[in-house]
Amino acid sequence: MxxxxxxxxxxxxxxxxxxxxxxxxxxxxxxxxxxxxxxxxxxxxxxxxxxxxxxxxxxxxxxxxxxxxxxxxxxxxxxxxxxxxxxxxxxxxxxxxxxxxxxxxxxxxxxxxxxxxxxxxxxxxxxxxxxxxxxxxxxxxxxxxxxxxxxxxxxxxxxxxxxxxxxxxxxxxxxxxxxxLKNMPPERIVEHLAKVLEAEQVGFEESALWLLGKAADGSMRDAMSLTDQAIAFGQGQICHADVAAMLGTLDHRHVVALVEALAEVDAARVLNEVSQLAEQGPDFAAVLDDVTGVLHRLAVAQMVPGALDNGHGDRDLLLALAARFTPEDIQLYYQIGIQGRGDMAHAPDLRTALEMTLLRMLAFRPQGVPQPAKTPLPLRGEPGPVTPSAAGAGPSGSPPPDEAPAAAGREGAGLPDAARGEDGLPDAGDHANLAPTPEPPMAQDRFEAPPPWEEALPEASTAPPTVADGLNQGREAAPRPAENEKEREREKESEKEGEVAIAAAPAPLSTAEASVVAGPESAVSRPAVIPEPAGVEDLDSPSASPSSAPAEMLKAGHATGDDSACFTHAVWLERFDSLGLGGLTRNLAAHCVVESDDGSRLVLRLAPSQDAMNAEIHVRRVREALAGIGVTRQLIIEAGPLPEAVETPRQRADRIAAERHAVAVEALERDPHVRQLQETFGARLITSSVKPVDASQRA
Incomplete structure (x- = not known):
């Protein structure tokens, strides 16, 4: 028969x-x-x-x-x-x-x-x-x-x-x-082939059946035909190596090894895996397609683990591998892989194109840290339940500064929370040229008492105040009204002294002039000086002058390299430009305010919109820059909502630029020549094109 x-x-x-x-x-x-x-x-x-x-x-x-x-x-x-x-x-x-x-x-x-x-x-x-x-x-x-x-x-x-x-x-x-009729999923094909081969008394390896199920592409008849061919090829047995050789397809284990090398950020291992693949003479374009396919499955595993398919019989392996990537890394790698696939037509050879695409993934990792973060699965966007211990934490629900982990131990930014910003990578230019970034308002119910700066500010003052030393003290109980009245009197007595002390510090801006030369009366000498509110601990000390604290610290402490002086937010604002930071590190630091400084550990609070860029390399650069001006501290940068009354260096620069621009526009509008042009030709002044210049830039 x-x-x-x-x-x-x-x-x-x-x-x-x-x-x-x-x-x-x-x-x-x-x-x-x-x-x-x-x-x-x-x-x-x-x-x-x-x-x-x-x-x-x-x-x-x-x-x-x-x-x-x-x-x-x-x-x-x-x-x-x-x-x-x-x-x-x-x-x-x-x-x-x-x-x-x-x-x-x-x-x-x-x-x-x-x-x-x-x-x-x-x-x-x-x-x-x-x-x-x-x-x-x-x-x-x-x-x-x-x-x-x-x-x-x-x-x-x-x-x-x-x-x-x-x-x-x-x-x-x-x-x-x-x-x-639906296509057959690989799981169903493998299950049916196992029953058929057991009935036919043919030995097989399960991994070989996954290769056949994937190659069948949803067709049960094709799977049965390939099984017949595999039995003949393997002389009555179905082995993984024989099926891979018969199909001429790339072993999926090599693709997973490549992705594992990406997870370890190991460029040497990436090149070694590509070298081993080259010995088999594969289609390198198909290799890149398989890598991007695995990245897609990793993204699914992070978001909805239950939806991850088991098309290669590697579901458990990919679930473990997904926890070794951050979501940002996977999305970036996938985008680079898709882009590199289109660039292969212009590459000298396909192997070079594959290697450059994989190396580009490592070179442009958004975290910039040596070790990737650990990602718990599945990703959740809902906030967790509020516990009594969390209720007493800081404004963002983070632990108090004295319990915060050291920045040197941070492994990437981790998962994006609900408060994370929607913008992409920030510009690397000077903070004065950056577009203003609105900061999320601080929820009032997150404080047990109003911050001290709201109690200490005079009611008639409209200019934005600077923050006092120790934002942590704002979480303590606010002083009683009688104490506030006493403090207002003390502030009035020391106001003149404070103005003189602050004026002694280097002013961030000397003049603001229009492109059309305006008179000296249009120049901005310096921002309005507002008495700096004192912390709760300073309220009982008549000698503690809030407005004179920054200048005194500059003279007595940081100017001489004395680390015992407290580093306040006012000092942070005045010394920011002298840090010499640049690029993404400068942009990250420009969105920070000083939260606390105990002499050995300095805690900076970062705007939530910039948390994605909070990486160990930037923390180290800021710490080294502070050490260059005599401030040697253990530096911690934590993300969390910022108080409304506190200016970051970025916001301060934007405000100064806006003031200078307003003065320049006003000077142009008063200029008789400009008015004559408007009356004669019906011209109008395009305010967005006005750029104020410094006195040093005057022709």
């Missing part, structure tokens, strides 16, 4: 043997059991998913002659033993007319077929017309079929099958019940 291929030997004989098409099986079984039979069925789907098999099973259900099926004889469970069932299985049933529409496309063939429709069945209960690849019929053939397809004789059933239903006329589609 000749050998019968697995695809034919294991073809389902009943609905219950069908694999992977439960939605179609349920509809047809219910229709058969209830006697609600349509006269035309259309089965669509890719090759090898069971269209013809379904049609033949349905033909057996309609013509089974086994006893016990009732008066009609129609059943959803054909016996497979009667003459009709055996004849249909063997392809010799007279009343099952199978037509290959691809070879009989002419209208004459269709008319000849329809001439026999009116005659009663010879052997069975129904005459079944199975037209395969029906989309290949010509327009004339469809038109000839329409009338019979709509109102056939009661003993005729039409079963149509096609892989391209879009080519069918709407008039044909409207006359049929359409069932779309």
């Amino acid at each position: 000749s050998y019968q291929v697995l695809a034919r030997k294991w073809r389902p004989r009943t609905f219950h043997e069908l694999v992977g098409q439960e939605h179609v099986q349920r509809a047809l079984v219910n229709a058969l059991d209830q006697g609600r039979l349509h006269h035309a069925y259309l089965f669509t789907g890719t090759r090898g998913v069971g269209k013809t098999t379904l049609a033949r099973i349905l033909a057996k259900c309609l013509n089974c002659t086994a006893k016990g099926h009732g008066e009609e004889g129609v059943t959803s469970t054909p016996c497979g033993e009667c003459d009709s069932c055996r004849a249909i299985d063997e392809g010799r049933f007279v009343d099952l007319i199978e037509v290959d529409a691809a070879s009989r496309t002419k209208v004459e063939d269709t008319r000849e077929l329809l001439d026999n429709v009116q005659y009663a069945p010879t052997q069975g209960r129904y005459k079944v017309y199975l037209i395969d690849e029906v989309h290949m019929l010509s327009t004339s053939s469809f038109n000839a079929l329409l009338k019979t397809l709509e109102e056939p004789p009661p003993h005729v059933k039409f079963l149509l099958a096609t892989t391209d239903p879009q080519k069918l006329p709407p008039t044909v589609l409207s006359r049929c019940l359409q069932f779309t």
